[in-house]
Amino acid sequence: MLRKITQLEHYSILKYLLKWLFLSLPLGIATGSVVALFIWLLNTSILFRFSHPYLLYFLPIAGIAIHFIYKAWGKSSEKGNNLIIDEIHKPGGGVPPQMGPLVLITTVLTHLFGGSAGREGTAVQIGGSIARLFAKWFKLSERDIKVLLMAGIASGFGSVFGTPLTGAIFGIEVIALGKLKYDAIIPCLFASIIGDITVNAWQIKHTGYHINFTQGNNFLFSGYLHWDLLLMSKIMIAAIVFGLASYVFSEMIHNIKKLFLKFISVKWLIPFIGGVIIILLTFLVGKSDYLGLGVNPEYPESVTILSSFTNGGADALSWLWKTVFTAITLGTGFKGGEVTPLFYIGSTLGNSLAVLMDAPVSLFAALGFIAVFAGATNTPLACTIMGVELFGGEYILYFALACFIAYFFSGHTGIYSSQRIGIAKGWSNKYADETTLKDVQEKRDGYLAMKFSKYKF
Template sequence: MGENMTFFEDGFKKNGLIWLRYIYFAFVGCLIGAIIGLAETIFCLGLNWIFKIRVGHEMSLLIAMPFVGLLIIFIFVKYGGQSKEGMNLVFKVDQGKSRTITYRLVPCMVLSTWLTHLVGGSVGREGVAVQIGATLSYRIGKKLPFSIPKSMLLETGIAAGFSGLFGTPIAAAFFGLEVLVSGAIRYEGLCSALTGSFMAAYISSLFGIHAEQFALPHVSITFFLMLRVILLGIICAFIGMFFSKSLQFMRNNLAKLWPNPYQRIFIMGIICAGLLALFDQGRYSGLGVNLIDAAMHGQTIYPWDWILKLVMTVLVLASGFQGGEVMPLFSIGTCLGYWIGSLIGIPPMFAAAMGYAALFAAGTNTLLAPIAIGMEIFGTQYFLPIFIVCAIAFLLNKNHSIYVLQRNLRL
């Protein structure tokens, strides 16, 4: 367990009570989960308030995008410090490349994400959620009477942050264990990740934050259906890889084109606002929940919805606006699955659900979390196709990830 576990190894093990460390881990997980659950509730309620403000003012708020972009850059330049690295800072701490995660990451990321959503940026929210979780967990862990490995603290915080926002504790626990190092799960963090995840979900549920679940029409799982599901998984693998590479490519090249972050975000803010207004008056703004709901309720999904949502998410994030990538991945995967399903003979709503989980697997380079979230959102009765489509997307994505500093121990 490492030198930080000297207390447990030399104390409890010597007395045959090493199992007590798991009670301690569970207690720490509950403590961290409760605090992070409250923090995620504040963040989510703030987002919900912003979404209400936007109703009826979508186009007028898009005009403000370049100016709000300047404010976001000012916040990070003036007050952000290391926090401007965002999720990369979490990876650096786990890998020993940075010593700590500054508290200021939380308010800077929360405020900048709220502002991005206010003006209709095509971004998610989970990026901030897991950064909040990792930051608070890491800092709380340093104040505990008995030390815990930093990897365990980060995993617990990520799990609690994801769960507090999405209300999917099992998927969140696995995400926390998988995302920092793809291809290797450090099971010593399982106890605290699970308890932290369930506690955060419980706390946020007290304030009305729950996982959105969808009832799929009955689909008979046949051999020929599974062949089509495999094909869908292959397609999702390459689209997930394309999303990750496009995001990295645009970030690097926009930074070269406009080295000044103020100039970059202002010019790109004008471009992004214009494109979002042009593309069906903001259909691709925000989280993409509108597209997920449309697909899952049999409403209109256009063949180009997935690619336009992907393009707008890449452009907005690469410009310097803040938010997450996972919710857009869910939205892109849902639209892609719906469209591909209608082409290859899979019931579109069922295919949309498969795409939802599979693109998450391909984009984040994780496996167990996408399988779990597929079952938590769409039902355990579809375990087999969810498992297959996620496994294919995970195996064939060539180890690409939206997290550029993710360590990879896969073959």
């Protein structure tokens, strides 16, 4: 009888669930605890800079320090999130255990001195480095290592934003365009939920957002679905713009990195010059709104993510300035994530588009918040779920419409160059299966170089 039970498919499934619950529990607790420490340090450093604005003048020196920290102890950690994605696709040198502590320290340094960066990249790298360390301790197989790395991504992402379901979907969606790694969904879900619970247990609070817009009942779908066809047409137009903004952001970071590496041979000069440019841009703009995360206001009239949900809460070009500040910060070697700046870019762009199209400001700010992120990370499903977790399920149809259209219009580009193309966008046969975004970028660069070589200046 016992032998028959052990041969049942459901017995194997139960063993699988118990195994990954056992592995995900310590992973989620460890990742959530380090992420909680990171969020506390990050918020403390940002508030300290607000009260000591002169710290911005030391940003170039901080850039040099970050460069030498990674040169001395970083090894392959410099590749960041792309290293974790590479290890999931094709295990090689592994994710070094020092990746998490290094990126935590250097991200806090970036924000303390005014660099424009995010926090998701840091949380993901914390989760990935802890996952790889646990895999070594538990002596897991290559297949299980890949799954645990995805769970580490999910735990880091879900816990840093307080969106556990988004974290789980992000962990299986970010690896390849057009394909979901469902074999890892249970570990990702376990790890993300446990990570989020752990952050909450440490009394770390996440920013709350609210859409101040009430939908009317459409006569075709009254009582079930609330669709305003005129509003939907405006959302579709805005979604195209959101996708193009994602494309501009990704390409700008890539080209700034490429440009500096090409013309500056002394590597520590790159972050130094990047810091100087950020200081000069701050003087040019005349305010410090585009430094740091862009979540907490430095002064009452600051343009922030929260302010963009209100009428008059963003300037017409706030999204463009934030794009430039962040691209220079990250493109010249400072550390941090891209996602929170993408939230800022999207919400302020949504605010501007709402004014142009006479649409609900808070709704369009929320749509831009998730849609620009969807286009830049190629994770439209995770971003749709994020909309529900952050803003409520009432607008899920609008969230999906904005995120998936932005995903297609961002093209075959993104902030994670190691992402592989599982299924090309728009049924294109131009890109081979499993081609990375880095390969696509190199081909595009080569094509442009060939075209421009015909012209002599």
